[in-house]
Amino acid sequence: EAAVTQSPRSKVAVTGGKVTLSCHQTNNHDYMYWYRQDTGHGLRLIHYSYVADSTEKGDIPDGYKASRPSQENFSLILELASLSQTAVYFCASSDRGGQDTQYFGPGTRLLVL
């Protein structure tokens, strides 16, 4: 089973502050993803990466940056946190693209005040 960990597990941030969410996977997967989930809704793709040192925009990238310094690590950065970014953030990885199963981390609950 793929192991994907996220830190922190929860965070309270102030509006206008910088927030960094981290994701680490230990299975040599090439693909990594960041999603957000709002209460009562499905997940939406923010950024993804298929190789180290490269990131791609997903469906809702505005207000977010991503960084993939190594195959194992993928960070999501909120330079100027806003109230609307309060959500649960999930990181996922898969071995390749195409039809490979995505394995999800436990999620990070972010509250922006």
Added chain:
Amino acid sequence: GQQVQQSPASLVLQEGENAELQCNFSSTATQLQWFYQSPGGSLVSLLSNPSGTKHTGRLTSTTVTKERRSSLHISSSQTTDSGTYLCAIDASGSFNKLTFGAGTRLAVCP
């Protein structure tokens, strides 16, 4: 953009009853996955089924690609099946960029 519609939005069963969850999508899907989200929030992939019928344990998924629909059948439900079931598709063909539905919330009562 792509849309994924799930029905019903919620479902209440007595233990032992069967459940049928539906997923309809607006774009041709090269990948379709069913996920289980626990009441605590963790996500687990149940089945990957872009076409045809797949079984695993008490779960059966049937996807009719040209009709853009998939179903997930849960037989002999148990209280531990309670949670939210999410359907997700990828239309990108190569990057596995999933678009999720809002989910079906299932409650199984003893």
